[in-house]
Every structure is written in structure tokens, then in C-alpha cells.
Amino acid sequence: MKKIMFTGGGSAGHVTANLALIPYFRQENWSIHYIGSVSGIERKLIEELPDVRYWPISTGKLRRYLDWNNVKDPFKVVGGLLQAYRIIRKEKPNVVFSKGGFVSVPVVIGAWLNRVPVLIHESDMTPGLANRIALPFASGICTTFPETTKSTTPGKSRYIGPVIRDELLQGKAERGRELCGFRRDKPVLLIMGGSLGARRINEAIRKQLSPLTSRFQIVHLCGKGGVETKLESNNYRQFEYVNDELPHLLASADMVISRAGSNSIFEFLALRKPMLLIPLTKGQSRGDQILNAESFRKLGYAEVLPEEQLTPDSLLERTMDLYGNRERYKETMKAFDPGNGIKQIRDWITTIMK
Template identity: 50%
Template sequence: MKKIVLTGGGTAGHITPNLALLPLLQTAGFSISYIGLKDGMEEGLIRPTGVAFYGITGGKLRRYADLKNFTDLFRIGAGFWESVSLLRKLKPDVLFSKGGFVSTPVVWAAKLCGVPVVTHESDSTFGLANRLSAPFARKMCYTFPESGAHLPEDKGVFTGLPIREQLLHGNREKGLRLCEFSADKPVLVVTGGSQGAAFINRMVRRCLPKLLETFQVCHLCGKGNVDEKLEGMPGYRQFAYVTDDLPDVFAMADMVVTRGGSTSLFELLALQKPMLIIPYSRKASRGDQIINGRSFQKQGFGEVLMEADENGMDMMPAAFLRAVRQVYENRERYIENMQKSPARGGAQNVFAVLCEVAGLSS
């Protein structure tokens, strides 16, 4: 029996791809363990799966001056030696690192223990944790084709992003019943992620009368962002968030308005949903959502619309409505392009790399 240790944490984007790989690894007979941050969010997500979880001490290296950068060095050092002890006990055939700062000392420990490492980067640009892990990786999986130009040919593997299998099994009719929508009018789903997106929420509600002329609108607006004044409006349903019903909501969508986070984009790619991508601006992020969105636009999966233009002028409702109409009218072309993408099978692609490095036929 081959053994694998998974690591990654800090945000859902560093954990859910690991969860997406579990069914494939379990079917192949891998013995699976997980190393994450003590009391981190990964512990709460991993333990219910039955996978053995081991918590280590962790710290974060910030890109700005902060006293915690000094104290966290000791926490990272402690996590490194804890990881060495765990890996010597577990003796895995391969370590898979999804990133996040908890993963870095685990990768370093794997190198010391002679355990081959496979890393995965979700975004177009590599985060600091993965850059610090890169010298110790046997293979480096990436999700956007442009990223390969920055990696050694013998290390980089274009895989796409592993996504949750259950998302692929939604039921359109159930989604329509949930929202009390009819089957004879197209559905626009709007999502800003689990926290919602204030800018998108405002724009959608400002344009709602025009949108409802063409679409039924299902709006996932984030916790605390439901507008009670709009409750009961025909053709419009709003939810703070959905969990178990999310596959059904996506199944009924004819197109989606979304942010530019890689997990959301690759879920929509796998589901072949034409998308209008409104990334966070550089003021609100390191700019990775903009690069992610531009890559998807270049590959013909959807269109990108910025919150503000190059002169700093805020997006106007007319521009938003034009972009929505453009994506919807060209939806068949986007779907055709998505069907051809090799990145749609992210979980299987990454699984094949892990099997190769572990010495197991996939």
C-alpha cells in the first residue's frame, strides 16, 4: 500500500483541492494522512472525512514590516521539526502540498526526510509559500497555461485545479424549484464567493430591473448582505450562501457573474458555464484575480470586466449590462472552448502526477 501525506491550509482554496483528491486516492488504495495547522480551518474540514490529521505549529511570513515576522520564525522552526518527526513516523511515498504558509515547513521537512514532493499552485502567479517550496519539489502542478513559462521543463505540469466531484452532479430542475423559477426563461447566477462581493451586489441590484427583462436572477450575496426590500420580487432570489444546494444552483445557470478566484473559475470551467469575471482590483488584492480572469478570457471561456477603467472611473451600469448580454449571446462559443480544455480534469491530472511520483500506475 502506497502512503501519501497531504498538506495545505489557511484558506479554503488551500484545502478544498485536497478534499477533491481524496476519492481518487482512496479508490487507488493510498493510505492518506494530513498535516495542517493546529486548530486551523483545515482541521475542521479534514477530520470529518476520516483522514488522519496531525496538527503542527505554524507561522506566517508577511510582505511588510511587522514584529510578528520575527516571532513567527520560531513558530515556523517548531513546525519544521514537528513535521520531521511526523514524516519519519508516517514514512510516506509522496507529499502533496497545496500551499498556504503551514505547508512550507512540511515541504522542507520532506526534503530532509527524502520524501518526494509534489506542489500545486491555483493562481496564475505563484504565492510566496509555493515559491519557498519550489526548490524542494519533484513536480510542480499549475492551473493556468501561462504559468509554465516560469518553471523548469522537468518540473512543471499543467494540470488545472482539482474540484469537488459533487459539483458535477447538480440537478437543474431542483435548482429551479429551490428558486421558484420557470424552465422557459434563462437563469443568471451571481456569486462573489462565500463572503459575497459588495461591488457586485450593488451593481446587480442597481441593474436588476433591466436584468429581469431577460433573465431570472439567483444572487448569492454573502453573509449579512440579503436585502429584505427585494424579498419576493418575481424572478429574483437571493441567498446569503448555499452549501448542499450549490450543485443544483450551478446546474440551472445559463451564465454566471463571478469574481476571479481560481477555485470559482475552475469550478465553472468544469461545469461549462459561460462567465463574466469581475476580479478584485489591485487595491484589494495582489492582482492575481485580474491575471486569472485575463487568462480565462484569452482561452475563450468568458469575458472580464473591471470595477474601474484605466483612468480610475467606476464601472457604469450600462457597461455591466452590455457585458452580461455579450456573454449570454456568445455562450455557445464559450461552452465549445471549455469542452476542449485539458484543464477540466484537474483532479485526475494531479492524481496521475502523484501516482507517477509515488511509483504507482494511475
């Protein structure tokens, strides 16, 4: 039996491509394993899947700022590397597929030490720190943006486009409205702040609930601990996080307000959802979401509101502008061809596997 080992974590975005690929390998009767952190979101998402063996390892975060944990975390990384090396030596996978995030670095190096080929996936326009560290130990890197190939090792990168989960394309709008108790005759606005939510977006939305709910029915994915039950109404539904329900909620949405993580915005694009993007600032991240959002703005797929300009008033104004121009955005999105990133990755894995 062929065996594949996945890795990636720290955020839902570092698991999404793996979630899209795993069902195909299951259908082809591969033995599927996953190395992730002890308590990260990847463990919750992966352990819900049938026929996937989850291996937790010690992890340390790769920070770009001064922090006392920077002294302790290298020891955790070394511990994780030893654990990953032993797991891979014992299980002898044919190939490792890495989605990135800090948990992936010891896994990729552990695979390299065991002479197991590794394929990396990069969602954003420029590779993240973990993928930059891991790339010398990998056979290749799949990119979502064509521009990414210019900033990676020549000969190792291949543009494959977005990886879209099949289940997202199967959502039912009526089911999404039922989940929220929404009517058919009023547009639905979906707000996503990422798996951990977005405090400033949440605050700005809630300060404009009255004018917004007079025009829209709002489903708000708030992040852990972000629900304010006293604000619930027939036109405003909140969830900390959703999984199986997401395809239906997206199908019911007329437009989306979101951060600008690559996985999410390409999914909105595939579903032809007009979007207002509020990317993480450079102070909160390495600036990858700013680049993602600007690319989509230039292509006519999205409006962008920098967080530095985010106020309750600017959010309301840009939301109404987006809704007024929604048909123009939908028409532009029709020209986008998502291709078949999943097939390209599977084909590449077949050519490099041990």
C-alpha cells in the same frame, strides 16, 4: 497500507484540488491524512470527510505589506514547522501533496527534512509566494496553465491542466432551481465572490436588483456575514457559502459572475457556463486573478470587468452583454478539452512516492 498526506489552506481555492483527489485515494484504500491550520476553512471542509485524519498546526501568514503581525508570525511558522516535522516523522507517509497557501510551507519543508517526496499543485498562471518558497523542497509541481512551466524550475514542472471535481459534473439543474424556489422559464444568474465573498460586487449587484431580477433569477453566494435577508424575493436567493449544493446551483445557472480564481473559472469552463469575471486588483492580491481572467478573455471563454471599472451601471451593462452573447461563448467553450488532471497527478504520485 500506502499513506498520503495532503496540505493546503487559507482559502477554499487552496483546498479544491485536494477535495477532488481524496476520493480516488480512498477508493484505492490509501491511509489519508491532512495537515492544515487550526481555524482555517480547510479544517471545516476536510473534517466533514470520512476516513481522513486532520492534523492542525500553528500557522503564520506570508504578507507582502507592512503589518505588526509580520514580527510575530515567523515564530508561528517555526512552531508549525516543528509540528509538521514531528507529525510526518511519526506517520511516515509515502508522499505529501501540497495545494499551496501559507499553511503548506512548513509541511513541505517538514516532509523534505524527513526525506518524504512532495508534489505541489499550482492553479494560477504564476506560482504564489508559498509555492515559490516550497518548490526547492519538492520533487515537482503540477501546473494548470501551460504558461506556468516557463516561470518554474526547469525539469520540475509538468502541465497537467485543471483538476475538476467529479461531483461538479453530476449536478442537477432541477434540483438547483428547487433549492432556490426558482421557475424553469426564467434564466438563472449565479454570482460568486469567493469563499469570503466580495463586498464591492455584492454592493453593485444589490443596487441593480430591480432591473436584474426583472430579467433573471439570481442566486448570490455572498460570503460570511454577507446575506441581507430583507432583500430576499422569489427572484433573489442568498447563501453565505455552499458545499454539497454547489453542483446543483451551477447546473441550474445560465451564466456566472465571479472573481477569477483558477479553480472556479476552469470549473465554469468545464460546465460551459458563460462568465463575467471581476478579478481581484493588484492592491488586493499579487495580480494572479488578473492574469487568469485575461487568459480566458483572449481565448474567448469570458468577459472581463476590472474592479477599477466596476460600478452598478457597468455591471448591469456587461451582464446584459454577456447574456446576449451567451451562445457564442458556449460554442467557443466546446473546443476546450479538460483532459484528466486527476489521473496525471495520481500517476506522478505513484512514480515519486517513497
